[in-house]
Amino acid sequence: MTKEEMLFQYCLRMGDTHNVFAHRMGEWCTNGHILEEDIAMTNIALDHIGTARAWLIYGGEVENKGRTEDDLAFHRDERDYVNMLISELPNGNFAETIVRNFMFDAFSLLYYTELTKSSNETLAGIAQKVIKEAKYHLKHSANWMVRLGDGTEESHQKLQSAIDEIWRFTGNMFEMDDIDQSLSDSGIGVDCAQIKEQWMAVVMQTVSDAKVTIPENKYMLTGSKKGIHTEALGHMLAEMQSLARAYPDAKW
Amino acid sequence: MTEEQLEKNFQNRIDAEQKIEPREWMPEKYRKHLIRQISQHAHSEVIGMQPEGNWITRAPSMRAKMVLMAKVQDEAGHGLYLYSACETLGINRDELVEQLHTGKAKYASIFNYPTLTWADMGAVGWLVDGAAIVNQVSLQRTSYGPYARGMVKICKEESFHQRQGYEIMAQMAKGTDAQKKMAQDALDRFWWPSLMMFGPHDSDSPNSGNAIKWKIKRESNDVLRQRFIDKTIEQAELIGLTVPDPDLKWNEERQSYDWGEIDWDEFYEVINGNGLANRQRVAQHKKAHDQGAWVREAAKAYADKQKNKEV
Numbered sequence: 001m002t003k004e005e006m007l008f009q010y011c012l013r014m015g016d017t018h019n020v021f022a023h024r025m026g027e028w029c030t031n032g033h034i035l036e037e038d039i040a041m042t043n044i045a046l047d048h049i050g051t052a053r054a055w056l057i058y059g060g061e062v063e064n065k066g067r068t069e070d071d072l073a074f075h076r077d078e079r080d081y082v083n084m085l086i087s088e089l090p091n092g093n094f095a096e097t098i099v100r101n102f103m104f105d106a107f108s109l110l111y112y113t114e115l116t117k118s119s120n121e122t123l124a125g126i127a128q129k130v131i132k133e134a135k136y137h138l139k140h141s142a143n144w145m146v147r148l149g150d151g152t153e154e155s156h157q158k159l160q161s162a163i164d165e166i167w168r169f170t171g172n173m174f175e176m177d178d179i180d181q182s183l184s185d186s187g188i189g190v191d192c193a194q195i196k197e198q199w200m201a202v203v204m205q206t207v208s209d210a211k212v213t214i215p216e217n218k219y220m221l222t223g224s225k226k227g228i229h230t231e232a233l234g235h236m237l238a239e240m241q242s243l244a245r246a247y248p249d250a251k252w
Numbered sequence: 253m254t255e256e257q258l259e260k261n262f263q264n265r266i267d268a269e270q271k272i273e274p275r276e277w278m279p280e281k282y283r284k285h286l287i288r289q290i291s292q293h294a295h296s297e298v299i300g301m302q303p304e305g306n307w308i309t310r311a312p313s314m315r316a317k318m319v320l321m322a323k324v325q326d327e328a329g330h331g332l333y334l335y336s337a338c339e340t341l342g343i344n345r346d347e348l349v350e351q352l353h354t355g356k357a358k359y360a361s362i363f364n365y366p367t368l369t370w371a372d373m374g375a376v377g378w379l380v381d382g383a384a385i386v387n388q389v390s391l392q393r394t395s396y397g398p399y400a401r402g403m404v405k406i407c408k409e410e411s412f413h414q415r416q417g418y419e420i421m422a423q424m425a426k427g428t429d430a431q432k433k434m435a436q437d438a439l440d441r442f443w444w445p446s447l448m449m450f451g452p453h454d455s456d457s458p459n460s461g462n463a464i465k466w467k468i469k470r471e472s473n474d475v476l477r478q479r480f481i482d483k484t485i486e487q488a489e490l491i492g493l494t495v496p497d498p499d500l501k502w503n504e505e506r507q508s509y510d511w512g513e514i515d516w517d518e519f520y521e522v523i524n525g526n527g528l529a530n531r532q533r534v535a536q537h538k539k540a541h542d543q544g545a546w547v548r549e550a551a552k553a554y555a556d557k558q559k560n561k562e563v
Contacts, residue, residue: 019314022317023309026308026309026317026321027308027309029301029305029308029321029324029325030301030302030305030324030536030537030540031540031543032540032544033540033541033543033544033545033547033548034544034547034548035298035328035331035332035335036332037544037547038301038328039325039328039329039332042321042324042325042328043325045321046318046321046322046325049314049317049318049321050318052314053314053315053318056314069314070313070314073314074312074313093543094544094547146554147550147551147554148547148550150554150557151549151550151551151553151554152546152549152550152553154546154549154550155546155547155549155550155553158546239309239310240309240310242310243310243311243312243370244312244313247312247428247430247431249428250312250427250428250430250431251423251427252312252313252316252370252420252423252424
């Protein structure tokens with residue numbers, strides 16, 4: 001694999017993750033428990049789609065085969081999608097969304113903070129922009145973690161169940177394969193294994209403030225870097241890509 | 253001061269184009285009229301998120317998806333300003349939401365029409381927001397201060413939405429045959445309902461009398477509707493779409509378009525609950541609200557605990 005091919009894959013992984021995240025958060029639109037929260041969640045969706053576009057546009061340039069962000073987002077199949085598993089998890093109830101977001105947001109802030117040091121100027125530029133948003137996302141999800149965990153008995157239980165369910169998808173965020181390792185060694189990508197400890201500290205602090213616990217089962221699910229997903233992704237893509245694929249010659 | 257004197261002073265202030273502010277004396281009927289109108293407007297913004305939200309997950313490009321989400325988010329923001337403006341009149345948001353759910357409060361009937369193709373995202377922005385702006389520009393001079401100021405803010409964003417909607421239509425009208433067909437079909441379906449948005453003819457409009465006297469409403473339904481028609485016909489022609497009205501004709505003398513008659517039976521049927529989407533719109537809002545009850549309770553319980561800690 002050439003350096004460009006590796007970088008292209010790297011862009012797809014992050015671009016797909018944010019695109020899929022944006023889609024999930026967009027699904028909350030008109031479903032929030034209060035108008036203010038509807039606005040906040042759509043806002044987060046907008047941030048993610050902006051980030052997805054930055055990665056996919058650059059990915060297309062790196063690949064150098066003339067593919068646009070839309071070619072990459074709307075004309076690739078489930079098995080070609082390499083988003084992190086956690087991003088595709090269905091919204092579920094509000095607690096499930098908050099736990100999913102929180103686990104990722106805590107990762108995202110650390111990841112992009114590291115990425116600002118990238119020797120690749122485009123990636124460092126994306127990181128600079130995303131950090132501000134990631135801070136806000138983390139504040140949003142961490143505050144809700146605590147409110148739900150230390151709210152009512154019902155909200156506490158829902159939050160705990162959500163953590164028990166989602167925890168096994170968190171290890172996937174820190175996996176390093178040959179592509180990640182090579183890009184990290186050459187100062188372009190982030191060594192995610194290195195940020196795991198800090199991530200765990202952030203998570204444990206919030207989990208403690210929220211008066212909940214992380215599960216004892218340490219088994220972590222994997223597969224996203226090889227295009228292996230939960231069944232939820234295929235349904236999401238079927239919907240997301242339906243119009244773009246029905247009229248492939250159309251410009252919108 | 254007697255009630256009569258208070259009312260006289262109030263009307264003098266209105267006639268002098270002074271804005272009425274929340275804590276000032278106002279006739280009870282004025283307050284009620286405003287609550288009805290502003291809450292209906294707020295609910296329209298919020299229910300109006302649904303027909304467009306219907307296409308977020310199927311938006312055909314990344315840019316289109318971003319623009320659409322930003323737009324729907326703006327509508328939510330408008331709903332929020334308007335609920336706040338309404339709350340200055342001594343009613344709270346829970347009561348307003350309940351009125352929406354029970355059907356006591358209405359919202360713009362246009363949102364009871366379904367959005368069936370992507371071109372509807374264009375038509376809603378271009379025609380529905382376009383019609384709303386004509387009305388709202390006029391409302392920037394409405395006599396109640398918080399409402400007038402809210403309108404100034406909202407108008408800026410709405411005119412942006414109208415341009416975005418028109419851009420979608422223009423793009424599709426010059427696109428593939430399938431896209432052109434979708435664009436024309438969307439115009440065909442949304443044209444008449446957009447004209448209905450201005451309400452009954454002036455001769456049949458029961459709420460206009462006091463509203464004009466109190467300068468809540470600054471111009472009549474028919475005047476506003478004609479203004480919308482005149483500016484929109486040319487926009488349709490410019491992108492090669494045909495407005496579905498065989499009676500449409502430029503009137504040289506009036507310097508305005510003559511046009512056909514609205515199907516008022518359809519208008520009243522849809523207002524009274526018989527549109528394709530009436531039940532779905534309210535049910536969706538109620539479902540989100542009900543499913544979120546435990547979250548609101550949790551947030552309140554947490555806030556109460558924090559307050560007790562401070563004490």
